[in-house]
Structure formats: C-alpha cells, structure tokens
Amino acid sequence: MSGPGGKAGGGKARGRRGDLTSGPILPTLIAFSVSTLLSSLLQTFNQSISLIWIGRLLGESALAATTNGNTVMSLLFTVLTGFSMATMIRIGFHFGAGNERAARRTFGCGIGWALGVSMVLAAAGVVFTPRLLHLLGTPPAAHDQAVHYLRVLFLTLPLTGLSSTVAMASRGAGDSRSSLYGTVVTLVTSVVLNPLLILGAGPLPRFGLPGAALASGLANLAGICVMGVVIWRPGAPLRIPAYALRWFLPSRTELAYLLRNGMPISLHLLLAVGAQLVMIGLVNREGLNFTAAFGVSMQIWNYMQSPSFAISAGLTAMASQAIGAGDHARVGEITRTGMMVNTSVAAVLAMTILVLIRPILALFFGHGSPAIPIGVHMQSICIWGFVLSGLMSAMTAVLRAYGVQLANVAVNLxxxxxxxLAFYFLTYPLLGADALWWSFLFGTAVSVVLIRIVFVRGGWTRLGDEARQPASITAG
Known part of the structure; x- marks a missing residue:
C-alpha cells in the first residue's frame, strides 16, 4: 500500500491514559473499538425496539411515517456529526502531542458550537417539516403522523447533537467507554418510556407516534447526564476547570479548524444521507409495503454497519493521535489492519443476516405481512454492498484524520x-424495482474503486505535519 507512510516519530502521548500511539495495532484497535461497537449496537437496538413498538402498536402506516421522519432527521444530524468528528480529530492531534490543555479547549469549542448549530437547525426544521415530507413524496396514509413525529424529533435535536459531540470528543482522547455508559442508560430509559408515551399510562396521555420521538429525546437526555458525570470526574482528560468555562464559547482558532474540517465531513455525510432521501423517494413510488420493508431493512443495515462504524472511529482516533505524535509509519499499519478487520467482520455479518432474514422481518411486521418477501429480496442484493464498503470505510477513516476531506466528498458525489442514479434510470425499464437494489451495489463498488485511487496517491504525510503544528501550541 502506498498510502500514508514515513518515519516513526516520538509521540508525547506514549504511556499516558488514553494513549493510542503505542502497542500492537490489532489488539489496540480491537480494545478501543469494542466499547464503540457496543455503543453503536445498543443505539441501533434502541431504534429497533422503538420500531417494533411502533409497528406492533400502530401498524405499517406508522412505520412508513417513521421511515420518512427518521431519514429527514438523519440529513440534519449529519451536519452535527461532521463537526463532532472534526472535534474528535483535533482532540486526537492535541492528545497525541501531549497537550491536554489544548484538547480541553477544543472540547469546549465543540460543545458550544454543536449546541448553537443544533438549535438553529431544530427551529428551521419545525417550520419546514411539511415541506420536507412533501419533497420526499411521503405516502398520504403516513403524512399526518410523519409531520407530528418529525416535529418532536426536531425539538430534541440539540440533545442528540450534544450527545454525539461528547461521545466523539471522548474517543479523540482515547476514551471509548464514556459513550458506552451513556448509551446503556439511554437504551434502558427508551425501553421504559416508549410504550408508556405511545399508549399512555396513568397520568401520561396517549401521544401515539410522537410519543416515540419524545421517548427518544428524554432517553438521550438521561444518557448525556451520565456521560457528563464520567467526563467531569476529577482527573478526567477532558474535564474543563471552573475558571475556564469561557472555553465553551468558540474561539477563532478552534472554530476555524472545526469549520475547515467539519464542513467537508458534514457535506460528505450529507451527500450519503441525501442519496438515502432520494432512495426513499424512489421507494415511495413503489408503494407502502416497499417503504415499510425499506425502513426495517435500514434498521438491519444499521446493525450491519455498527462494527464498521466502531472500527472506523477507532481508526480515525488512532490515526489522529499517531499524526499528532508524528508517527506516520504507524498510520500505514493502522490502515492495513483496519481494512482487513472491517471486511472480514462485514462478510460474516452479511452471511448471518441472510440466513436469519425472514424471522427478523417477521419480528417487525408479524407473520404473513406482504412486506416480508419484499424485504427478503431486497436484502439478498443490497447487503453485499456493505461488505465492499468495509474497505472504503477504513481508507476514508484514515484520510479523514489527515484532513483529506474534499476528496471524500468528490468520491461520494x-x-x-x-x-x-444513472444505473437506476437506465435499468429501471428492464428491472423494475430491482433497479433500486442493484444500483446501490453498483454505486458502492464505484466508490471503493475511486477512494482506492485517492488513497494510493500518497502525500498525506505532508498534510499531517501541517495539521499537527497547532497541536504543539498551548491553548490559552
């Protein structure tokens, strides 16, 4: 591989708590990724439980409404995710260089910026909810429920953005457990609140579908409180002292970095979610059962992608700390290990899901639903795209740590x-709805080829050296 490489440098972070710059690559990656994987799986499990309650208690139309609402929400959440990932990378640079004060300054800036942006997005979302659902072509039977559901989700967006930023920031400092603790509490709270708020109980009124969105927001609040307690414990690497609360107001230097790197990451993710929106619109044209099957399939794919997400987050955190320490040779080893692990895990999961797909779908819909055969056929084609994307995710994670953001955007575009889309429109007259599923696989294969071309160009060592310069300066 002719990607990142160079002479190993002396990392200032070596031997400290949260140090990801030393030790064997594979055990370090696995140990770091396990907590992130558990967090991701629990988050997806939480969403699945909510969908099961919605499907069993409210029916296919409510599931279709949830699918459209969640997709719109994902579009805005990716904006916050981009800045959260930039915060993680910046903290990794500082931590790898041994500058915890600068890492805390970045953490404060990331929190303040996430809250401000999420509030603006939430306000705009509440106003434009009907228009967004109209653009998606939401089925009439699901439209009214989707409006109420999505508006409640928008109101809870600041909590979701804050949770994401805190979790990402802690990973940049080599701590993947804090987010796990928060996720466990979020899951338990959601499991308890979902049926209570959907159906009503005692003094609680029957909220219906919006109750599921409200339960999600309250569960996120509980998780944030737990993560806050862990991160603000005495001696924690990201604890901001009382005299430095002004760090929550974004400084020009830190904000410039977050914008320069976070906006391209957000754009990259927005393009992916935007493509999902297009996909939802095309699926909606096939009817309610196709939309419901696609919504549940996306939940299954979330499980499929959870290990890849966890490993990629570990790769970015490890690579950013290694870059901060000036150890580019280690970055190359991290990349090769990540590609191997990501692809192997994805292949095993794909085969397991295909064996169990029918009973999994029946869990959501009940036996005999017309959406089940649609979902089975859909999975048999699309799921292999996630095996291919394991290679792409590993390379993208490392490029992201080097600040190579716009190339990722171009590849996605x-x-x-x-x-x-060209594949879909050219083959739809011949394949019908199958053109949707085959176009997904084709587009993924193209992205793997293109990101590989970008990666082998090399030259990322120079960018890494430029990126780590501010890491050696103590933030004021």
Missing part, C-alpha cells in the same frame, strides 16, 4: 449521485 460521483459514485452515489452519478453512478448509482
């Missing part, structure tokens, strides 16, 4: 919006 070409593969998803040109290759995938």
């Amino acid at each position: 070409v593969s998803v919006y040109f290759a995938r």
